[in-house]
Amino acid sequence: RITRSSMTRKIAEQLKEYHMLQLSWEQESKEAMEAFAVADAELAEKNAEIQQLRAETAAWLDGSKTRLAMTCRDMQANVDQGADAETAVTVARETSRPRLQ
Known part of the structure; x- marks a missing residue:
């Protein structure tokens, strides 16, 4: 039989x-967003490097x-x-030739 006290305790434990879980999810979400920001910055840097290399290659080719x-x-x-x-x-x-003949 469930009493009010045991139910309150069970609800408190579940809460x-x-x-x-919510704190854990928020931490994982924060870490994922930070990792995404780092990856996005690296991607932008690599894209800039690619553009520079393309320009240098085009100049060299010309x-x-x-x-x-x-x-x-x-x-x-x-x-x-x-x-x-x-x-x-x-x-x-x-x-x-005619002169020589």
């Missing part, structure tokens, strides 16, 4: 248990393309000069 284009133009100019010199020698040879 105390509920209160402890510079590399420019240097490659200049090298190709220089090489083509050298080839053209060689071809022009060869053509000049060939023309001179052909024009002097």
Whole structure:
């Protein structure tokens, strides 16, 4: 048989248990929010780092393309000069051939 005194004691125990659970939940919730804030800050930092690396990579790539284009133009100019010199020698040879005969 349940008496008023035992019921009050049981309710008090349940209330105390509920209160402890609530405190525990609040602590876990606080810790989770702090962990989330730290992770969010780290993510923002990493995203900024990624953007910086992308910008640096794009700048490096543009510079590399420019240097490659200049090298190709220089090489083509050298080839053209060689071809022009060869053509000049060939023309001179052909024009002097009748004189040599």
